[in-house]
Amino acid sequence: MSETNHFRRLMLLWLGASAVATPLVVVVLGPSLPPGNGSAQASGHVTDNTVLLGMATPVFLLVVVYLIYAVTNFRQQPGAVLEGPAVRGDARVQTSWIVITSVLVLALAAYGTAELVGDGAGSGQGPNPAFAPSGKKLQVQVIAQEWAFTYRYPSYGGVETPHLVIPVDTTIEFHVTSLDVIHSFWAYQLGVKADANPQVDNIVFVKPTKQEAFNIRCSELCGIWHGYMFDTGRVVSAAAFQTWIRQQQAVFAPVAGYLPPYSTTYLPQPSGRGT
């Protein structure tokens, strides 16, 4: 059998396997990919992960199909002791490989950039976000410290609370900072992850679309209790949020007078809070 026949057979097998497996993977696995549909950004992540998986499936199949084909067709026959002819390279294969992989990577880079431009994709954009959604936004400050998160609501008198509750269908503008070492604010079901650096105001936008509880974790190794630096946040209706925030203002009234004025970052020294 000639090499050309091998190549054609291999390509046909690969194309057949890809034609069957790729739609299956996208349709069956896609909807259940992380992080779910808790926010517009999280839904975007699911789409992104589906696209990535859809593109990775033919690549994975190419390797697997070739491996199986080689093992079954090119294995040493019983009694044969000679090695095959030396392979000196194939300009067509090499060029194709470079072109195809380059196109794939560049396409993914373009796709990722387009997604970021869209709504920030739930990632921290630093103090001067390049892509900010228009319209009304609710500011919530996330303050990390060893080893807990607390949250301030500047539009509600700067009240601080150990709980994170946000209203559904509202664009949230998180301002993430730290009072000591580097932490990372990860609201899993919302598709939000932003580093919490001392003296840095890291802004991230998210629009929750489902009333549900979501997991909050620190995703930056930050010391002995890093593994315990977790919390549960809640997305609630606008009315429930108003009720809750007023309760928080009442509950934490005793300490309100001791809080520094709202600031995007705070000096870490106990004697010099606020910037």
Added chain:
Amino acid sequence: MAKRLVGVVVAIAVFGALIGLYISVWATQLPGAVTAPTSGSGSAKTANLTLETVASIGPQYSPQHPNWVSYLVLSHGRWVHSTIFTLPAHSLVHVTLYQYDGDSGLRNPFLAQVEGTIGGVMTVDGKTVRAINPDDASHTFVVPQLGVFVPLVGVSSTAKNPCGYAPCGLSFDHHTITFSFRTAGKGRYRWQCFVPCAAGTLFDFGGPMQTLGYMDGFLDVV
């Protein structure tokens, strides 16, 4: 040649196993748990936890780190160097805490409010308090999973009779702080101090702040 190779491989394996053993023993070494005395039964069950905080644990309890700040717990009339306390589930815990250390201030003033205790209050030297001045905080007793936040007022820097090394007796300058909280279901709950009180370490949060047995530990709820 083969024997030498086998010897080298065996030596490396033994050395690696010893390193692994050392690390695993070190990583799993915990202070002994102290069981709080209890009374009553069922939902009326109560536990009494008596603690003290000291500026320096001293050579008697910690020859390696005598100058580290620390908590101690009273067990059978004796101060024990442990931060793992065994408490009954769904019970009321009365805490009496003798605070001998000076103030160093909270990094986050929000933690100056008492929260999660019965009535949302504590008493400081008999006076009921809902919040303290964050700059006066010496330590905190915080169990995040139970929502318990208690700031501890520091002894004045002008105190005439401060305690040097643990154990500190009541004759030394101190504040007596009491509060009560309810435990939840069975489980292991971590607690910690939030005041950056480990002077000389990174962000004053190293050393005793990152070592079990000093400024943080577990509530083993059984």
